[in-house]
Amino acid sequence: MPVANFNTFLKYFEEYKNWVTSNPQLVGDIESTVKWLSYFTAGRINNSTLMSELVYSMSNLLVLFNDRLINAKTQIETELSESHSKIRIWLTVLEYSEVLLEISATKLWGETGKWLIIVLLQAFKTLMRLVLVYFYKERVTQNPPIPPLKREKIPENIDSIEKEGFSLKRSRKVIRKVHSGGYSHFRTWAPLPPLGTKEREISTNLSPRRKMILAETLYILKPLLHLGCMSISGRNHWKPWFISLILDLTSLNMYNSETKAVPVQKEEFEEISRRQVALLLYILRSPFYDNYSRVKIYALLELLSKNLPLARMVTEPILKYLPHWQSTYFYMWST
Structure with a gap:
């Protein structure tokens, strides 16, 4: 790249960085609008699955990039070591783009390429999360590892x-x-407001107990164990479904018993609560969805559309896109 073009690029980048850090709330509104576009593109254009995933992934990556710019100026987040921070960033990038990579691999190389990408991604994520637990002493790994900043808490x-x-x-x-x-x-002698509040503390401040390490290890290994069982018994067999459910329940039960004896930080409590709520997704996962919940969900949505005013505007898109969402997103290894 010529020097003049590179200097021009740096100039525009600096202007963009200043705009992002000066207008965090406005930037957040724009990011949300772009993200919602991904939901409305599904089924409306050719290759809509790939296009909607591309829009969704790029919008999340844009949020991550803008958050890094804002954090560099406000230092809202707790400082981490360079290697620790890089692992979290890479895991977050994969969380936002793994479905896009799976769909792209299917388009390019078929089912064989898809499952190869899935195994490689889950193996890498599992290894990196284990490093966070055993080397950096994180007691509960977040999903995504770097959650979006709460823009409303950032002073304008x-x-x-x-x-x-x-x-x-x-x-x-x-x-x-x-x-x-x-x-x-x-002069005004009033104290200046803080540049930002620490949005989350990293759990390395509290030493993890052995039971918590085991609970988190079970949760981290769940995707690989599920994939291994599925490769033996088949995708629509009950064994992988039950193994994943048992691992989730066992991990959460161990956490619940430990949190009564040790203090839990806010972000750890929120992540454990998210995992508890995520148990509801098992009704949308095969084979339970195919054999039990699909008929009941469709009947409920049709009942609502017939008896509630304006409900049809919500239920019809859900009825139309639910098969696509179920087959694309509700994997055992995605949570």
């Missing part, structure tokens, strides 16, 4: 605050700069 006047003061690294208290005070009769 970051630039003006930075001009007046600076944030201490340990306490994060904002100290007013000497030259920012101006004349004495114009």
